[in-house]
Amino acid sequence: MPAKDTAASSTPLSGADLWSSSLASHVPFLIARARALMVRRCNQALRPLGLNVRTFSLLWLTTEPVPATQRELSDFLDLDPSQVVALIDDLEAQGLVERRANPADRRARQTVATEKGRRLCGTAQAAVDRATEEVFAGLTKGEQAQLTSLLLGINRQKPSRA
Amino acid sequence: MPAKDTAASSTPLSGADLWSSSLASHVPFLIARARALMVRRCNQALRPLGLNVRTFSLLWLTTEPVPATQRELSDFLDLDPSQVVALIDDLEAQGLVERRANPADRRARQTVATEKGRRLCGTAQAAVDRATEEVFAGLTKGEQAQLTSLLLGINRQKPSRA
């Protein structure tokens, strides 16, 4: 288990200070590590609700006013369409979302949250917010907003479809 | 395949603008998506060299002046010790690193890059830097530095061992 909360390990061993290594300020490494921390905490907070970060994100999107097609969801979430199928199956089996026929195009069905799904989404958002704050404990509110804006810059610069 | 470079898809379908949804500014989502983009590009750049982001990070650390134990490496990389074993096995099979006996504690062997490993690490760093710049195309150099500093704040606030 990667989360080391043993609070023991008093032995310095080799004394290598890896945080002073050059890798420690390498962004691909930092972003991967921060994401691992974040996802682990959030999944932990979501598990009692029967969700994880992926089903949670998907459920969230199905509460939006304009229902999206699965293709749009897969583009936005950066998941393969086949993965979206499995995630919606999961949510549908729990009665949290419904697949509705789209009169305009019978291929492109719309996925919409049920009333139960909307309620659970609200609860889940609160739980995830608490988990996020823990991970963000080292940053001020201003820094958190700054981080959000920078990450948006990375994510949006790559047009999902040009 | 999640990377949509089909350049076609002229149909707006439902017209749902998911980037204007509230999820789009949610940090756990943004950080996961940015990391997916980053890792995919970097792995693509590293594949011809026989590496991926995980073996690359590990190889990098073994070029540091003070050799770390596997326990220290697993703490720093936020990986389970058993995963580090497999990654080092991989690197060792390619002749990139060596496991050396530690005279002070025969349990705690030291993993050190070979000359071949050091050369490859340099090549890999250049390749990863190019890939990173692509992902960072939307950010100025100053913003990239800011992002690095903010991510360090998240990662370091959780002491690997208190």
Place this chain on the structure above:
DNA sequence: TATTGTTATACTCTATAACTATA
């Protein structure tokens, strides 16, 4: 012919438990 959703499959990553050899 092209696209949406779907099924199937294989591969990587992550999580957990137990074992061994040293300390």
Place this chain on the structure above:
DNA sequence: TATAGTTATAGAGTATAACAATA
């Protein structure tokens, strides 16, 4: 007894290919 490294195994996440229904 406790720790470093290791083995084994199962589950989650990711990548690809192919197919049926619809456009």
